[in-house]
Amino acid sequence: MSTNGMTSWAVDLKDVGAIYPFQGSEVLMVILAVVFWLGWHYLQLREEGAEIASEMKGNPEETKEAIDRY
Amino acid sequence: MGDNLSALTTVFTEFYYWVTVVFMFLIHVGFCMYEVGASRRRNHMHTLMKNTMVIPLVTVTFFLFGWWIYWAFPNGPWIFEGKGLITEGAYGGDNYTPWSQKMATNLGDRLTGVFWAAFLLFSWTAASIVSGSVIERIRSGAFWIIAVMIGSVTWIIDAAWGWHFDGWMVKLLGYHDAYASGVIHAIAGGTALGVLVVLGPRLGKFRPDGTARDIPPHNPWLVTIGLFLIFTGFWGFYAACNVPVISPETIAGQITGTTWTATNIYLGPTTLSAITFNFLMSLSGGLMVAYVVSKGDAFWTYSGGLAGVIAASAGNDLYHPIQAMFAGALGAFVAYKMHYWVERRFKIDDAVGAVAVHGYAGFLGLVIAGFLLWGQPSSPYEGYATINPLGNMIGAVIMFLVLGFIPAWIMSKILHGMNLLRVPAKVELEGLDFSNHQAYEAAIRDVTSAEKAMVK
Numbered sequence: 001m002s003t004n005g006m007t008s009w010a011v012d013l014k015d016v017g018a019i020y021p022f023q024g025s026e027v028l029m030v031i032l033a034v035v036f037w038l039g040w041h042y043l044q045l046r047e048e049g050a051e052i053a054s055e056m057k058g059n060p061e062e063t064k065e066a067i068d069r070y
Numbered sequence: 071m072g073d074n075l076s077a078l079t080t081v082f083t084e085f086y087y088w089v090t091v092v093f094m095f096l097i098h099v100g101f102c103m104y105e106v107g108a109s110r111r112r113n114h115m116h117t118l119m120k121n122t123m124v125i126p127l128v129t130v131t132f133f134l135f136g137w138w139i140y141w142a143f144p145n146g147p148w149i150f151e152g153k154g155l156i157t158e159g160a161y162g163g164d165n166y167t168p169w170s171q172k173m174a175t176n177l178g179d180r181l182t183g184v185f186w187a188a189f190l191l192f193s194w195t196a197a198s199i200v201s202g203s204v205i206e207r208i209r210s211g212a213f214w215i216i217a218v219m220i221g222s223v224t225w226i227i228d229a230a231w232g233w234h235f236d237g238w239m240v241k242l243l244g245y246h247d248a249y250a251s252g253v254i255h256a257i258a259g260g261t262a263l264g265v266l267v268v269l270g271p272r273l274g275k276f277r278p279d280g281t282a283r284d285i286p287p288h289n290p291w292l293v294t295i296g297l298f299l300i301f302t303g304f305w306g307f308y309a310a311c312n313v314p315v316i317s318p319e320t321i322a323g324q325i326t327g328t329t330w331t332a333t334n335i336y337l338g339p340t341t342l343s344a345i346t347f348n349f350l351m352s353l354s355g356g357l358m359v360a361y362v363v364s365k366g367d368a369f370w371t372y373s374g375g376l377a378g379v380i381a382a383s384a385g386n387d388l389y390h391p392i393q394a395m396f397a398g399a400l401g402a403f404v405a406y407k408m409h410y411w412v413e414r415r416f417k418i419d420d421a422v423g424a425v426a427v428h429g430y431a432g433f434l435g436l437v438i439a440g441f442l443l444w445g446q447p448s449s450p451y452e453g454y455a456t457i458n459p460l461g462n463m464i465g466a467v468i469m470f471l472v473l474g475f476i477p478a479w480i481m482s483k484i485l486h487g488m489n490l491l492r493v494p495a496k497v498e499l500e501g502l503d504f505s506n507h508q509a510y511e512a513a514i515r516d517v518t519s520a521e522k523a524m525v526k
Binding site for chain 1: 088289318323324325327329331338339355357361362365366388389390392393395396401442443444446447448449453456
């Protein structure tokens with residue numbers, strides 16, 4: 001058993017192509033990658049929203065102090 | 071050098087490794103900037119010099135005995151004969167003693183110098199990883215002894231065992247660690263932890279109730295640039311772990327035919343394209359997860375990128391890019407969570423998260439590779455165990471614990487017993503640079519008063 005089908009290098013390299021594990025699962029891996037990517041945007045936007053909501057609670061004096069800090 | 075093709079191959083290989091060494095120099099530049107940025111103003115000079123002096127100390131000792139260890143010890147701890155399992159002395163340690171003619175200007179050997187230098191830069195990196203975690207309280211002299219220990223002894227023993235085409239761990243365990251998740255990162259993280267357990271936290275790090283205080287970096291922008299430089303140097307590191315071009319005839323293993331190839335350190339075929347795909351995808355997976363899990367903290371986002379690469383490095387010669395991305399994502403998550411759990415639970419003050427980013431992510435990287443590459447050949451030579459989860463797990467324990475944590479803990483205990491490990495509390499509070507600052511201020515007063523006296 002081997003995750004890429006090869007158990008030894010007793011081969012002629014001109015006859016060898018892809019050597020990554022789980023060949024045949026490329027579409028599944030791409031789907032998982034897309035879910036990961038879109039999930040990241042969802043989580044990031046949610047966190048950013050919470051951060052902005054928190055910053056909106058600052059009073060005007062704190063806002064002026066922040067401006068003075070440049 | 072024989073015919074024109076072999077001459078060209080030799081000169082290309084010589085130049086290839088030379089370029090990787092120059093790139094890898096950026097790792098050390100990055101670590102120095104990173105540590106200075108993370109330390110407080112009153113510790114800058116000592117922090118900088120502590121890491122800078124790793125360069126000459128590890129270089130000299132790596133010339134004197136480090137490189138010899140690599141070639142002398144692949145048989146492991148119980149059959150030291152000075153020659154490898156399969157080459158029977160062709161590359162034995164005798165060739166790489168500091169008095170060997172191969173370790174000098176020699177027209178008959180154009181590769182030993184650049185290959186030695188590539189490994190030397192790995193040695194600096196191993197020591198430099200430890201350096202950041204112990205800032206602001208360790209005595210420089212103690213750190214430099216520990217730096218020589220990991221840089222020229224323990225890491226290169228692990229390289230002989232598990233990062234050598236002849237190494238016993240590869241042959242017997244099927245250990246696979248192409249870009250050093252274990253042989254550099256896990257051992258360095260384990261070493262840092264071994265020192266930190268004895269060294270203790272910085273004064274003020276923990277409140278009386280045991281909860282941790284944050285000690286913010288004095289200059290986050292310097293930290294950022296430092297980490298960017300480490301990323302850049304990491305490219306050189308990856309390239310340096312490969313043999314750029316070699317024929318099956320030269321490998322003299324099981325590969326048939328005449329197709330030349332790039333290989334990993336074990337002389338197993340891979341491509342520069344493969345590791346470029348996988349380096350970038352694992353970096354990205356680590357950055358994305360670290361950004362979310364740390365809620366956009368710059369320090370941890372960058373560190374998570376590193377953890378991502380490190381967690382995929384063991385198998386980045388053979389992974390699919392998406393597999394590398396997920397390995398990196400998991401590595402960053404585990405490093406972040408483990409850092410704070412260990413800090414809370416065991417009161418470990420790792421100033422830069424080195425144990426987590428290098429140690430835990432490196433350990434995890436070996437475990438992941440054992441599963442994802444299960445059953446694949448670990449070597450182009452006959453009789454080697456295939457890659458498997460148990461072999462890589464045992465290898466991870468050897469790297470992190472046996473050659474990392476334990477020697478560092480023992481050495482730190484010895485240094486502590488001799489009162490050489492940590493600066494006194496008063497010196498820590500006033501800053502390691504206190505006397506430098508006093509002299510600096512006195513010199514300024516002296517020269518400015520002299521100049522003012524010249525004003526008519």
